[in-house]
Amino acid sequence: xxxxxxxPGASGSGFGxxxxxxxxxxxxxxxxxxxxxxxxxALDAAIALTGTPWEELFTEPTLNxxxxxxxxxxxDVRATLRRIIADADEAxxxxxxxxxxxxxxxxxxxxxxxxxxxxxxxxxxxxxxRLFRPDQEPLLPNWRxxxxxxxxxxxxIVPSGTPIVRPRGQRRGPDGxxxxxxxxxxxxxxxxxxxxxxxxLGQRVSVDEFDQHVFGVVGVNDWSARDIQAWEYVPLGPHxxxxxxxxxxxxxxxMEALLAARCELPDQSPDPLPHLRGTDDGGLDxxxxxxxxxxxISQPPYREMYWSPGQMLAHMTSNGASLRTGxxxxxxxxxxxxxxxxxxxxxxxxNGAHPWPSAGADRSFLLDGDEVVLxxxxxxxxxxxxxxxxxGTIVPAV
Amino acid sequence: xxxxxxxPGASGSGFGxxxxxxxxxxxxxxxxxxxxxxxxxALDAAIALTGTPWEELFTEPTLNxxxxxxxxxxxDVRATLRRIIADADEAxxxxxxxxxxxxxxxxxxxxxxxxxxxxxxxxxxxxxxRLFRPDQEPLLPNWRxxxxxxxxxxxxIVPSGTPIVRPRGQRRGPDGxxxxxxxxxxxxxxxxxxxxxxxxLGQRVSVDEFDQHVFGVVGVNDWSARDIQAWEYVPLGPHxxxxxxxxxxxxxxxMEALLAARCELPDQSPDPLPHLRGTDDGGLDxxxxxxxxxxxISQPPYREMYWSPGQMLAHMTSNGASLRTGxxxxxxxxxxxxxxxxxxxxxxxxNGAHPWPSAGADRSFLLDGDEVVLxxxxxxxxxxxxxxxxxGTIVPAV
Numbered sequence: 001x002x003x004x005x006x007x008p009g010a011s012g013s014g015f016g017x018x019x020x021x022x023x024x025x026x027x028x029x030x031x032x033x034x035x036x037x038x039x040x041x042a043l044d045a046a047i048a049l050t051g052t053p054w055e056e057l058f059t060e061p062t063l064n065x066x067x068x069x070x071x072x073x074x075x076d077v078r079a080t081l082r083r084i085i086a087d088a089d090e091a092x093x094x095x096x097x098x099x100x101x102x103x104x105x106x107x108x109x110x111x112x113x114x115x116x117x118x119x120x121x122x123x124x125x126x127x128x129x130r131l132f133r134p135d136q137e138p139l140l141p142n143w144r145x146x147x148x149x150x151x152x153x154x155x156x157i158v159p160s161g162t163p164i165v166r167p168r169g170q171r172r173g174p175d176g177x178x179x180x181x182x183x184x185x186x187x188x189x190x191x192x193x194x195x196x197x198x199x200x201l202g203q204r205v206s207v208d209e210f211d212q213h214v215f216g217v218v219g220v221n222d223w224s225a226r227d228i229q230a231w232e233y234v235p236l237g238p239h240x241x242x243x244x245x246x247x248x249x250x251x252x253x254x255m256e257a258l259l260a261a262r263c264e265l266p267d268q269s270p271d272p273l274p275h276l277r278g279t280d281d282g283g284l285d286x287x288x289x290x291x292x293x294x295x296x297i298s299q300p301p302y303r304e305m306y307w308s309p310g311q312m313l314a315h316m317t318s319n320g321a322s323l324r325t326g327x328x329x330x331x332x333x334x335x336x337x338x339x340x341x342x343x344x345x346x347x348x349x350x351n352g353a354h355p356w357p358s359a360g361a362d363r364s365f366l367l368d369g370d371e372v373v374l375x376x377x378x379x380x381x382x383x384x385x386x387x388x389x390x391x392g393t394i395v396p397a398v
Numbered sequence: 399x400x401x402x403x404x405x406p407g408a409s410g411s412g413f414g415x416x417x418x419x420x421x422x423x424x425x426x427x428x429x430x431x432x433x434x435x436x437x438x439x440a441l442d443a444a445i446a447l448t449g450t451p452w453e454e455l456f457t458e459p460t461l462n463x464x465x466x467x468x469x470x471x472x473x474d475v476r477a478t479l480r481r482i483i484a485d486a487d488e489a490x491x492x493x494x495x496x497x498x499x500x501x502x503x504x505x506x507x508x509x510x511x512x513x514x515x516x517x518x519x520x521x522x523x524x525x526x527x528r529l530f531r532p533d534q535e536p537l538l539p540n541w542r543x544x545x546x547x548x549x550x551x552x553x554x555i556v557p558s559g560t561p562i563v564r565p566r567g568q569r570r571g572p573d574g575x576x577x578x579x580x581x582x583x584x585x586x587x588x589x590x591x592x593x594x595x596x597x598x599l600g601q602r603v604s605v606d607e608f609d610q611h612v613f614g615v616v617g618v619n620d621w622s623a624r625d626i627q628a629w630e631y632v633p634l635g636p637h638x639x640x641x642x643x644x645x646x647x648x649x650x651x652x653m654e655a656l657l658a659a660r661c662e663l664p665d666q667s668p669d670p671l672p673h674l675r676g677t678d679d680g681g682l683d684x685x686x687x688x689x690x691x692x693x694x695i696s697q698p699p700y701r702e703m704y705w706s707p708g709q710m711l712a713h714m715t716s717n718g719a720s721l722r723t724g725x726x727x728x729x730x731x732x733x734x735x736x737x738x739x740x741x742x743x744x745x746x747x748x749n750g751a752h753p754w755p756s757a758g759a760d761r762s763f764l765l766d767g768d769e770v771v772l773x774x775x776x777x778x779x780x781x782x783x784x785x786x787x788x789x790g791t792i793v794p795a796v
Contacts, residue, residue: 113511114553119634128633140632145575146568150634151549151641155512155722156599165600167717170544170671177543179671179716201554201643202563202796228717234538235526236517236548237635243549244717245599273568273577318577319565319626319642320796324553398600398718 003382004086007098010039014377014386017082018260021251021388022063022216025104032061032107037251038085041098048084048094049077063110063252067196067215068325074196074215078256106250108159109218110194110326115154115246116316117190117222117330118147120307122266124335127347132230144270147307147315149329152222153243157328159250160219160390166368166397167244169228181397182225184352185366188333189290189300189343189374190220193309194252195327202320207278210310211255213323217284219249219376219390220330226346226365248328249376249388257385261285261378263303275318276311283308284378286387288334290343291373292366295358300334300343368396401780402484405496408437412775412784415480416658419649419786420461420614423502430459430505435649436483439496446482446492447475461508461650465594465613466723472594472613476654504648506557507616508592508724513552513644514714515588515620515728516545518705520664522733525745530628542668545705545713547727550620551641555726557648558617558788564766564795565642567626579795580623582750583764586731587688587698587741587772588618591707592650593725600718605676608708609653611721615682617647617774617788618728624744624763646726647774647786655783659683659776661701673716674709681706682776684785686732688741689771690764693756698732698741766794 003016010016020036022045027033035045035058045058045066054077057066066077084090119125122139125148129138142148170179196215199205205213222242229241263285271277286302307315312329333343342348345365348356355362366372372394376387401409401416408414418434420443425431433443433456443456443464452475455464464475482488517523520537523546527536540546568577594613597603603611620640627639661683669675684700705713710727731741740746743763746754753760764770770792774785 114551116637142575142629142632146630148630148634150637151551153512153549153719154552155725156719158599165718168602168673169717176668177540177671179673201556204566225717231540232544232546233633233635234540235530235631235635236515236546237631237633239514239548240713240717240719243714243719270574273575275577315638316641319567319623319638320563321551321554321638321641327553 005038006088006091007038007041007085012383013039014384015039016380016382017085018381019253019257019385020078020081021253023109023251024061024063024107026107027104034058034061034063036081037101040101042101042104043094043098047097048081052080054080064325067110068198070197071212074254075256078254106159108157109250109252112154112157112326112328113324114327115152115157116149117152117332118149118307118312119332120147120305120312121333121335122306123304123337124333124343124347127335127342131346131351147312149316150237152246156243157246157248160247160388162247162392163395164223164245164392165395167225167228168397169225169240171227171231177231182227184226185394186224186226186345187290187372188222188224189288190222190330190332190334191286191302192218192220192248192328192330194218195323196325198325199317199323201322203322204320205313205317205323207276207281207310207314210313214255214309214313216252216254217258217387218252219374219388221247221372221374221390221392222330223247247390247392249390251388253385253387257380258284258378260381265308266304266306268306272311276314278310281308281310286376286378288343289375291375292358292370297356297358298340298342298348300341301336302334304336305331305334366394368394370394403436404486404489405436405439405483410781411437412782413437414778414780415483416779417651417655417783418476418479419651421507421649422459422461422505424505425502432456432459432461434479435499438499440499440502441492441496445495446479450478452478462723465508466596468595469610472652473654476652504557506555507648507650510552510555510724510726511722512725513550513555514547515550515730516547516705516710517730518545518703518710519731519733520704521702521735522731522741522745525733525740529744529749545710547714548635550644554641555644555646558645558786560645560790561793562621562643562790563793565623565626566795567623567638569625569629575629580625582624583792584622584624584743585688585770586620586622587686588620588728588730588732589684589700590616590618590646590726590728592616593721594723596723597715597721599720601720602718603711603715603721605674605679605708605712608711612653612707612711614650614652615656615785616650617772617786619645619770619772619788619790620728621645645788645790647788649786651783651785655778656682656776658779663706664702664704666704670709674712676708679706679708684774684776686741687773689773690756690768695754695756696738696740696746698739699734700732702734703729703732764792766792768792
C-alpha cells in the first residue's frame with residue numbers, strides 16, 4: 001500500500017503519513033506552535049484539528065496536555081491527522097497553512113523534568129570495561145541483572161542544532177589535577193524515550209505497561225568529556241563530564257509509528273528477575289548513522305541493545321519512583337559488535353590508541369569546528385521513516 | 399538588641415524577625431499562598447506587602463518570581479517585612495491575617511528543576527571508604543581536589559512530613575541477586591542550597607558569586623537504601639538506592655538570615671585549584687540533630703564540612719552548566735569526627751557491625767514505623783534561629 005497523502009513531497013520523504021512526529025516551533029513572529037511534521041512542512045495541530053475534540057490539546061505552546069492524555073488520545077489524534085492529510089478536501093483548507101520547516105525555529109519538543117541515562121548496550125559496556133579495567137571481566141557483576149543507569153542534568157538538554165561549547169573541567173595532569181578545556185570531547189549516539197502519562201509516587205510501572213506511559217522516541221547525543229569524566233566518576237558516577245550539554249532531536253516519533261520496527265531482543269542470559277520480564281517485550285530495529293564533518297564514521301544498530309525500553313522503565317520505577325510528563329530516559333551509547341557499529345569515539349578510537357580515519361587524517365576525539373550529525377532510520381508502514389536528526393557543532397571553549 | 403516584633407510568641411521562638419524563612423502553603427480552601435514564617439504563624443507576603451513595589455512578586459502560588467529577582471530585591475523585601483512586623487501600627491492590619499502554621503498544609507517551597515547531591519564531608523567520605531574499601535586509602539584520589547557529586551531525581555523530592563514507603567529493589571542475595579523490600583534503609587542528614595538567580599548555558603559561576611545566585615538553605619534527608627545502592631552503583635553511581643524519595647524542609651532560610659552563622663572552613667590541603675577559590679569564602683555553623691523515635695542519636699556539625707557551598711556551586715558550573723531558579727544542591731551527609739556526630743546509620747552502626755543503642759535496643763537501619771526528624775539550629779541576629787525541620791515516618795513496602 002502506498003502512502004495516501006496530498007501533502008507535496010511527503011510520500012517517500014521519511015516523513016509520510018506513517019510517521020507524523022510531534023514537535024514545537026517558533027514562527028518568525030516568535031509565536032510558539034505545536035504540531036506534526038509532514039514531508040518538509042510543519043503542520044499546526046490546533047489548526048489541522050479545528051472543530052475536533054482534540055483541538056484544545058494543542059492551543060497552548062506545549063505538547064504536555066497531549067502527552068499526558070494517554071494512549072487512546074494518542075491513537076485517535078494520529079488517526080484523525082492521517083485522515084486529514086489523506087483527504088483531498090482538506091488540502092484546500094490546510095495547504096496554505098503548511099509552514100516549511102526551514103522557515104520556523106524548532107524548539108525542544110518538551111521541557112524535561114527528569115533525565116535518566118542508561119547503559120543498555122552490552123557491546124558498549126564491554127568495550128568500556130576492556131578499556132578501563134583491562135585486568136578484569138569486561139562486564140561488572142550487576143550488568144546482566146539490571147539496566148545500569150544514572151540521572152543526568154535536565155537543564156542542559158538542548159535542541160538539535162545548538163552549538164556545543166567545548167567544556168572546561170578538572171582532569172588528571174602529569175603533576176596532579178589541572179583545569180582547562182577538555183581534550184577528549186566525545187559523542188554518545190543514543191535513543192531516548194519520552195514519558196507521556198505520569199505515575200504516582202510508590203507505583204511501579206511494569207514492563208508490559210510501557211505502551212501506557214511512553215509516548216515516543218527522540219534521537220540523543222549525550223556529549224561526554226572523557227578526561228573530566230575519568231577523573232571525577234568515582235565513587236558517585238559521571239557528572240561534570242556530561243552535564244554541560246545533551247542534544248536531542250526536535251521531533252518526537254510516536255511509538256505507534258514504530259510498530260513495524262519492533263523486533264526481538266537479543267538473548268538475555270541469565271533470565272532477568274520477574275520484575276524485569278514482560279509478556280510481549282521486545283526491541284526496536286532503528287538504524288543509526290554517525291556523521292562527522294559529512295563523513296559517516298559508524299552505523300550503530302539499535303536492535304542489538306540488550307535491555308529493552310520496557311525493562312528500563314520497569315527498573316527505573318521498581319523502587320516506586322514516580323514519572324512526570326516529559327521525563328526522558330535514554331538508552332546509553334548504542335554500539336554493535338563490529339568496529340564500525342560503535343556509538344562513541346572512545347570505542348571507535350580505542351581511547352586514542354587506534355584513531356579512526358576521516359577525510360585522510362587519523363582522528364581520536366572531537367576537534368573545534370567538527371559538526372556531528374546523528375541520523376536514525378526505521379521501517380514504517382509505507383516504507384522507511386526518518387526519525388529526528390541530532391546535530392551539533394563544536395565551538396572553542398570560552 | 400532584642401527582637402522587635404509584635405507577632406505573638408515570635409521572639410525567642412527560633413522564628414523571630416532575624417529569621418523570616420519563606421514557604422508555600424495550601425489554605426483549608428486549597429488556595430495556595432506564599433510568604434514567611436513568624437513565630438508559629440504563616441504570613442502571606444502578598445498581603446503583608448500590599449501597596450509596596452514587591453506585592454506583585456507574591457501574588458502567584460509560587461516563590462519563583464521572588465527567587466529570580468536577585469539579591470537587591472531579597473534584601474529589600476526582607477527589610478520591609480522586618481519593618482512591618484516591628485511596627486505596632488501594622489499589627490492592627492495584619493494580626494487578623496496571621497495563619498497558625500498548624501492550620502495550613504505546607505507544600506514544597508519550590509519546584510526543583512535539577513537536584514545535585516554532593517559528598518562534601520571529609521569524615522563521611524572517609525568513613526564510607528573505610529567501610530567499603532578497607533584495604534585502600536579511605537579517600538579516593540579525586541576527593542581533596544573537587545567536590546564529588548551526582549544528580550538525583552528531582553521528581554521524588556517531597557516536603558517534610560510525607561510518609562516514606564520502604565522501597566523495593568534489587569540487591570545481592572546468597573545465590574545471586576534478589577528483589578524485595580530494602581533491608582538497610584538509611585538516612586542522610588544534609589543541608590541543601592536553593593538557587594534563586596539562574597545562569598546562562600556556558601557561563602561559569604565563581605565561588606565569589608555564590609551570594610548573587612543562592613537564595614537560601616533547606617534541611618534535606620536523602621533517604622538511602624544501602625543494599626540497593628551497594629549492588630547497583632558501579633560504574634555509574636547511585637540511582638535506585640536514592641531515587642525513591644528525598645525529603646526537604648518546607649521553609650527556606652535566606653542566606654541573609656545566616657550572616658551570624660558564617661564561619662571559617664576547615665583547613666583545605668592541598669590548596670584547591672584557582673577556579674575553586676574565593677576571596678571571602680567560608681562555611682556555616684549550623685548544628686544538626688538527628689532524632690529517631692524521639693531519641694536524639696546524633697548531632698552532626700555543619701561547620702566541619704570540607705567543601706564550602708560556594709565551592710560546590712563553582713564546581714557544578716565549571717563546565718558551563720546552567721542554573722535554573724529552584725535548582726537544589728545538597729551537601730551530602732554531614733558527619734563530624736566523633737561517633738555521635740555521624741549523619742547516617744551506615745556510619746553510626748558501622749554497616750550493622752556496631753548497632754547504635756536506642757530506647758534500650760541495639761539498632762542498625764530503619765524499621766517500619768520509625769519517625770525520623772532532622773532539626774537545624776544556627777546563630778541569628780537576636781538569638782538562635784531554627785531552620786525548617788525535616789520529618790518522615792517509614793511505612794511498610796507495598
